[in-house]
Amino acid sequence: MPTVGNKLRHLAASESSLARQVRGALVRTLYTSPTSLIVGAIAGSTVAATIAYMTGNLALIICSITIHIVGLLRIASAFIYKRIGAGEMETQRIHWERLYEIGAWLYASLLGIQTFLVLTQSVNATLQLLAVTMTTGYAAGVAPRNAGRPVIALGQVALAVLPMAIGLWLTDDPIYWILGVIIIIFAWGVFDITLQTYEVVYTALSGKQEKSEVAARFEKMARSDMLTGLDNRLAMQMRLGELLDTIDPDTSEKLAVIWMDLDHFKTINDTLGHLAGDKVLIVTAQRVKAVLGSRGWLARFGGDEFVIMALVNSSEEADLLGAEILESVSQPVSINENTVEVAASLGVAVAPEHGRQSEIMLKNADIALYHAKNEGGKRVRIFEPFMHEDFLMLRQIESGLTDALMNDEFTVLFQPIIDLATGRTKSCEALLRWKHPELGDVSPAVFIPVAESAGLIGDITEWVLRKACEAAAEWPEDVNISVNISPALLKQNNLPVTIIETLVNTGMVARRLELEITESVLLDKNPHTNSLLRQLQKMGLRLCLDDFGTGFSSLTYLRSWEFDTIKIDKSFIRNIGNSPTDQKIIGAVVQLAKSLDVATVAEGVETEEQLARVREAGCSRVQGFYYARPMTATQAAERLALEELPDDGQLKIVNQR
Ligand code: C2E
Ligand code: CA
Numbered sequence: 001m002p003t004v005g006n007k008l009r010h011l012a013a014s015e016s017s018l019a020r021q022v023r024g025a026l027v028r029t030l031y032t033s034p035t036s037l038i039v040g041a042i043a044g045s046t047v048a049a050t051i052a053y054m055t056g057n058l059a060l061i062i063c064s065i066t067i068h069i070v071g072l073l074r075i076a077s078a079f080i081y082k083r084i085g086a087g088e089m090e091t092q093r094i095h096w097e098r099l100y101e102i103g104a105w106l107y108a109s110l111l112g113i114q115t116f117l118v119l120t121q122s123v124n125a126t127l128q129l130l131a132v133t134m135t136t137g138y139a140a141g142v143a144p145r146n147a148g149r150p151v152i153a154l155g156q157v158a159l160a161v162l163p164m165a166i167g168l169w170l171t172d173d174p175i176y177w178i179l180g181v182i183i184i185i186f187a188w189g190v191f192d193i194t195l196q197t198y199e200v201v202y203t204a205l206s207g208k209q210e211k212s213e214v215a216a217r218f219e220k221m222a223r224s225d226m227l228t229g230l231d232n233r234l235a236m237q238m239r240l241g242e243l244l245d246t247i248d249p250d251t252s253e254k255l256a257v258i259w260m261d262l263d264h265f266k267t268i269n270d271t272l273g274h275l276a277g278d279k280v281l282i283v284t285a286q287r288v289k290a291v292l293g294s295r296g297w298l299a300r301f302g303g304d305e306f307v308i309m310a311l312v313n314s315s316e317e318a319d320l321l322g323a324e325i326l327e328s329v330s331q332p333v334s335i336n337e338n339t340v341e342v343a344a345s346l347g348v349a350v351a352p353e354h355g356r357q358s359e360i361m362l363k364n365a366d367i368a369l370y371h372a373k374n375e376g377g378k379r380v381r382i383f384e385p386f387m388h389e390d391f392l393m394l395r396q397i398e399s400g401l402t403d404a405l406m407n408d409e410f411t412v413l414f415q416p417i418i419d420l421a422t423g424r425t426k427s428c429e430a431l432l433r434w435k436h437p438e439l440g441d442v443s444p445a446v447f448i449p450v451a452e453s454a455g456l457i458g459d460i461t462e463w464v465l466r467k468a469c470e471a472a473a474e475w476p477e478d479v480n481i482s483v484n485i486s487p488a489l490l491k492q493n494n495l496p497v498t499i500i501e502t503l504v505n506t507g508m509v510a511r512r513l514e515l516e517i518t519e520s521v522l523l524d525k526n527p528h529t530n531s532l533l534r535q536l537q538k539m540g541l542r543l544c545l546d547d548f549g550t551g552f553s554s555l556t557y558l559r560s561w562e563f564d565t566i567k568i569d570k571s572f573i574r575n576i577g578n579s580p581t582d583q584k585i586i587g588a589v590v591q592l593a594k595s596l597d598v599a600t601v602a603e604g605v606e607t608e609e610q611l612a613r614v615r616e617a618g619c620s621r622v623q624g625f626y627y628a629r630p631m632t633a634t635q636a637a638e639r640l641a642l643e644e645l646p647d648d649g650q651l652k653i654v655n656q657r
């Protein structure tokens with residue numbers, strides 16, 4: 001069992017570690033009951049007045065007067081405290097504690113001295129009994145009352161009891177001596193009770209404080225995003241609801257809700273790691289905050305999704321704000337030695353036009369974002385009603401794509417690319433086909449962008465590569481296989497590994513595999529993409545610049561990149577008959593390509609006339625329905641076998657459309 005000594009040591013330790021709030025609460029306990037102060041003061045004053053009157057002793061009269069004054073002052077201070085409180089400041093709290101301490105110790109000393117004087121200077125046993133009872137009762141009463149500040153309570157007991165015990169021992173009555181000893185033992189017991197009470201009060205209060213601190217922390221945690229310190233979805237949704245309620249439809253005030261999502265964030269995470277991803281998110285949050293200033297609110301909805309809200313006067317203003325945010329976010333972020341290209345897509349919905357309820361506003365901003373992504377990303381789109389249906393269809397496609405590989409819904413067709421000089425197939429382009437269980441045949445022009453933004457293009461391309469190489473392994477060795485590689489894939493690291501694995505597993509040589517890439521890949525000037533393309537070239541793969549003429553059509557690519565082939569887009573070929581300019585452009589491109597030893601493919605040749613023009617322009621190869629439509633692997637193998645036949649095989653093939 002802990003002794004009073006141990007408890008005192010524990011008291012010293014707990015006093016020094018006492019948290020501010022707990023101490024404040026304990027000090028409050030001193031003042032909580034002015035009633036007990038009043039009752040004590042009345043009893044003390046009555047006893048003191050009686051003793052002073054009965055003895056007529058000057059010292060006791062002075063003592064009695066002082067007891068009256070101190071008692072009154074303490075009651076007054078308790079009432080003042082009750083009215084104004086201690087305040088939040090630590091210094092104020094200490095001030096009130098000191099004040100109480102002085103009053104309490106003074107009062108206890110006065111009672112102790114009074115008893116001492118009565119015992120030593122009076123012979124009236126009744127008055128002595130009165131004084132001793134008063135002081136003992138006082139000690140027994142204050143100890144539990146002030147146990148919250150045990151130093152004060154112990155001081156009160158000691159100051160009241162010690163002079164009394166000494167007074168008892170100074171008499172010549174042995175019974176009084178024994179009483180003195182008993183009173184000291186009693187005081188010791190009171191000490192123990194005081195400390196024990198303190199411990200209980202202290203533990204209860206600090207537990208309560210801890211609990212309230214934890215509750216406050218949880219509350220904050222529940223409303224904010226740990227990584228960026230921004231509001232989270234919950235907090236933002238609550239604010240959005242409040243703001244929508246305050247929008248007045250009679251004024252021009254509008255609320256813009258902008259949903260932003262980083263482009264290719266998964267790639268950053270996958271290639272550079274989660275710490276790099278976190279850094280990008282933190283920097284992005286800072287950038288948006290800097291643009292917004294006090295114009296609006298920013299929250300992170302999880303992952304790489306952010307939502308911005310701002311009060312605006314028009315949709316145009318919302319659009320401009322979106323553009324400003326896009327501009328600031330789409331700057332490189334440096335992480336250690338790496339520079340990461342960051343871009344974002346933003347969808348904007350404006351209340352009240354696009355909705356008055358928070359769920360609808362968020363959904364419409366999300367739909368607009370989805371369109372921004374699907375159009376290639378790095379853009380701002382404002383919600384328009386037509387987007388809703390497209391969105392539903394695209395969502396259906398997206399969810400369908402997730403299972404398409406597993407459910408065997410894909411096939412690859414092959415479309416021959418004919419060498420005009422020999423009339424024989426130079427290569428076949430692998431073209432993906434998908435039969436959706438409900439939507440039926442979906443064009444790759446529709447589902448490939450969805451697969452890209454949903455992060456599914458990697459697995460799909462891996463599958464196409466395997467099917468294509470498996471088929472080509474059966475063909476004559478001088479026929480190549482062309483596979484479309486989406487730009488999103490060239491931002492990832494694992495493409496070379498996937499290709500090597502596929503070549504090894506299918507027994508194909510690298511030189512027969514031609515990768516078709518669009519010039520948008522090169523426009524980005526992404527150093528990572530560039531080094532990856534060089535790596536692929538070093539592996540011996542051929543590169544084909546696809547859809548030439550649809551983008552910037554910069555011929556500088558031909559100089560800086562050793563493309564084996566450029567494919568002139570079918571939109572050019574379609575016009576070739578009635579546009580002399582197109583014909584001239586094609587002629588110029590072909591000449592330049594020839595001088596650089598690059599082959600040219602005219603894509604989408606459907607008619608004899610188009611073929612004649614293309615031939616005239618000097619194109620070396622042709623692809624199009626005029627020669628052959630995309631066909632199954634078996635059909636392609638049969639066709640190529642026929643071509644192998646000597647003599648007039650060439651003619652037969654031309655007619656086999
Ligand atoms: P692309 O790379 O430009 O592919 C050529 C498209 O032109 C194919 O459409 C082909 O069927 C079509 N075509 C060929 N000859 C003619 C013609 O004479 N007239 C007309 N009107 N069209 C012709 P398809 O198969 O619908 O593919 C559309 C696009 O989808 C492709 O354009 C390509 O960008 C993409 N794609 C297809 N398969 C894949 C794939 O496996 N991976 C990736 N990343 N993209 C693919
Ligand atoms: Ca292509």
Ligand code: CA
Binds near residue numbers: 567569570
């Ligand atoms: Ca093309």
